[in-house]
Amino acid sequence: MDSQYEVLSPWAEADPVLLRGITPRVTDLSGKKIGLFANSKQATIPIMAVLEKKMVERFPDSEITRYTASEQYRTLQMEGKNRSRFEEWVNEVDTVVAAVGD
Amino acid sequence: MYEAISIEEMNKPVVVLCNEGFTSDARSAASSRGLPEVRVVTETIPCECSVIEQAEAGISAAMDAIVAAMTRPLTAEEKSPRTEVEKPSRIIFKGDPEDVNRFFYRRGWTDGFPIIPPTEAAVARMLAGTDLPANHEVARIIPRLGKATIEKIAINAVMAGALPTYLPVLIAGVQILMGPDSSFGGWEVSTGSWAPFWIINGPIRHQLRINSGSGVLSPGNIANATIGRAMGLIIKNIGGARQGIEDMGVMGNPMKYTAVIAENEETSPWEPLHVEHGFKKEDSTITVFSPNSYYQVIAYSTEDKGILSTIIYNLGPGRRDGDTCIMLNTDHARALAAGGWKKKEITKFITEHAYVPFSHHPYYWGSHVRESTQKLFPVNPHDNILLVPDPNRLRLVVTGGPGNFMAIVRGSANEFITRKIELPANWDELVMKYKDMVPAHARY
Numbered sequence A: 001m002d003s004q005y006e007v008l009s010p011w012a013e014a015d016p017v018l019l020r021g022i023t024p025r026v027t028d029l030s031g032k033k034i035g036l037f038a039n040s041k042q043a044t045i046p047i048m049a050v051l052e053k054k055m056v057e058r059f060p061d062s063e064i065t066r067y068t069a070s071e072q073y074r075t076l077q078m079e080g081k082n083r084s085r086f087e088e089w090v091n092e093v094d095t096v097v098a099a100v101g102d
Numbered sequence B: 001m002y003e004a005i006s007i008e009e010m011n012k013p014v015v016v017l018c019n020e021g022f023t024s025d026a027r028s029a030a031s032s033r034g035l036p037e038v039r040v041v042t043e044t045i046p047c048e049c050s051v052i053e054q055a056e057a058g059i060s061a062a063m064d065a066i067v068a069a070m071t072r073p074l075t076a077e078e079k080s081p082r083t084e085v086e087k088p089s090r091i092i093f094k095g096d097p098e099d100v101n102r103f104f105y106r107r108g109w110t111d112g113f114p115i116i117p118p119t120e121a122a123v124a125r126m127l128a129g130t131d132l133p134a135n136h137e138v139a140r141i142i143p144r145l146g147k148a149t150i151e152k153i154a155i156n157a158v159m160a161g162a163l164p165t166y167l168p169v170l171i172a173g174v175q176i177l178m179g180p181d182s183s184f185g186g187w188e189v190s191t192g193s194w195a196p197f198w199i200i201n202g203p204i205r206h207q208l209r210i211n212s213g214s215g216v217l218s219p220g221n222i223a224n225a226t227i228g229r230a231m232g233l234i235i236k237n238i239g240g241a242r243q244g245i246e247d248m249g250v251m252g253n254p255m256k257y258t259a260v261i262a263e264n265e266e267t268s269p270w271e272p273l274h275v276e277h278g279f280k281k282e283d284s285t286i287t288v289f290s291p292n293s294y295y296q297v298i299a300y301s302t303e304d305k306g307i308l309s310t311i312i313y314n315l316g317p318g319r320r321d322g323d324t325c326i327m328l329n330t331d332h333a334r335a336l337a338a339g340g341w342k343k344k345e346i347t348k349f350i351t352e353h354a355y356v357p358f359s360h361h362p363y364y365w366g367s368h369v370r371e372s373t374q375k376l377f378p379v380n381p382h383d384n385i386l387l388v389p390d391p392n393r394l395r396l397v398v399t400g401g402p403g404n405f406m407a408i409v410r411g412s413a414n415e416f417i418t419r420k421i422e423l424p425a426n427w428d429e430l431v432m433k434y435k436d437m438v439p440a441h442a443r444y
Helices: A044-058 A080-092 B002-009 B020-032 B052-071 B097-106 B120-129 B150-160 B164-177 B222-237 B304-314 B330-338 B343-353 B427-433
Strands: A005-008 A033-038 A063-068 A095-099 B014-019 B039-043 B091-095 B137-141 B146-149 B197-201 B260-262 B285-289 B293-298 B324-328 B355-357 B384-386 B394-398 B405-410 B417-420
Touching: A005 B097, A005 B120, A033 A044, A033 A080, A033 B002, A044 A063, A044 A095, A044 B052, A063 A080, A080 B002, A095 B002, A095 B052, B002 B014, B002 B020, B014 B020, B014 B052, B020 B039, B039 B052, B091 B097, B120 B150, B120 B164, B137 B164, B146 B150, B150 B164, B150 B222, B164 B222, B164 B285, B164 B417, B164 B427, B197 B222, B222 B260, B293 B304, B304 B330, B304 B343, B304 B405, B324 B330, B330 B394, B343 B394
Parallel strands: A033 A063, A033 A095, A095 B014, B014 B039, B197 B260, B324 B394
Antiparallel strands: A005 B091, B137 B146, B197 B285, B285 B417, B293 B405, B324 B405, B355 B384
8 A cells, every 4th residue: 555645735825915996996087197117128118109108199188297117126115215105196197007918 | 017017006097008818917917916807908029129111010009908908987897906816725635646646737736747736635744844834934936925934845745746854945946936045936947948957966976866967867766856846836836837827938848847967076077066166075055057058079089189069069059148058978077178178268268268150140130139138249241249248147067977078058147156055964864764765676
């Protein structure tokens, strides 16, 4: 008969994360200040340029404002010297589209 | 993704736009930060797109979905998510070795190879490799901030087939990855498939019989194989970086199975790597950087000019003027030394003479250009651009067996970090216990 082994789990514990709902949406985009966030990855630059153009075409009375992250890995926008610039930008907009990934 | 979550936490509605291949990654990141219902709109724009027409086509196709995600009222689930997160029990399974392996594989806890079942007894033996208590938390490993307790490190070490004497190396490895100088959080999940490459120095090389000779990166040596393998399992099972879900490596990288070498300090004509960087010769250290390419090239000749030419003409252009380890065997190192070359002079030579025409470099094509790299640009496409302008990005390591090959291991901007390995009080006794763990090859 093969030996039976009782084995321990390699999967680490992590502190439980409080689940939260997402922020309510604006009802429409007309007249709104729309933020376009790019995480500095190469593709986010042309993507946000195109998205801005299309937003302006579709919602001509909205204002579009862009934010491009200056660093990727070491300093996320919510930390360090970029924090206040980032917060100021977020506080000014009504809604955001964030381009992430590659 | 974390920036997008931060925006939600500032009570501004966010829609995340990402390539369709990254949806799992985005959702995993959002869930890990408590926002599983973040609205993600997928697009089909090629990654790292630099062609405006491709961006136009992709955004046109996704525009309606973007606007809808920005304005559609929240569902009940989006207002109050109820995602259940499993918390596995400590003793997770009972079965024979085959059943254990299949169970672990189905849970996504292996690297595809068979594992040693991590029983209480096996883990207890592994814990002899440290004086730290089993519940001591070494670090929390991103992205899921899993707690790297000594026990969890030991469990993954057992699975990898590591000996207890390797545990101090693994603990130091975890400390390096999560240390303040490390950009591990970026490279471990990157499309670049960067893999940790471990270089061992000091007396521990001999105590653990870590290979620094022939076939230094080939299979066959338990230390080289299982130290790297254990670190890979730790990254996966404690940090939660899993192939195709969080780890978005495009092609992957066989060095993610293991990439561990020791420096051949005894035959090298120069200072060993760790002494170059401020450690004492008698310190045992571990150095890591994160390459995604490894290639071998036969030296053009066995005298210094030929060896240096081999290096400078075989370095390829990359972004961010990547961290590079040149693996030189003893013959090549001695030939260079005989020509009067010291390590610093060699790295200076490489930085000054390894170049390509600007039009052969990714920067010419607009790939990942930054303000700092723009300063390096030549005026004309036919002018040369240096491949590794910063000598601090280069390391020379004497390793490998006799022959005329060298290896070039190339990374990005993932820095070399060296850390001293702390040893338990009973170290000498532990080393003696496993001193006979040496293969006895049959002669034929």
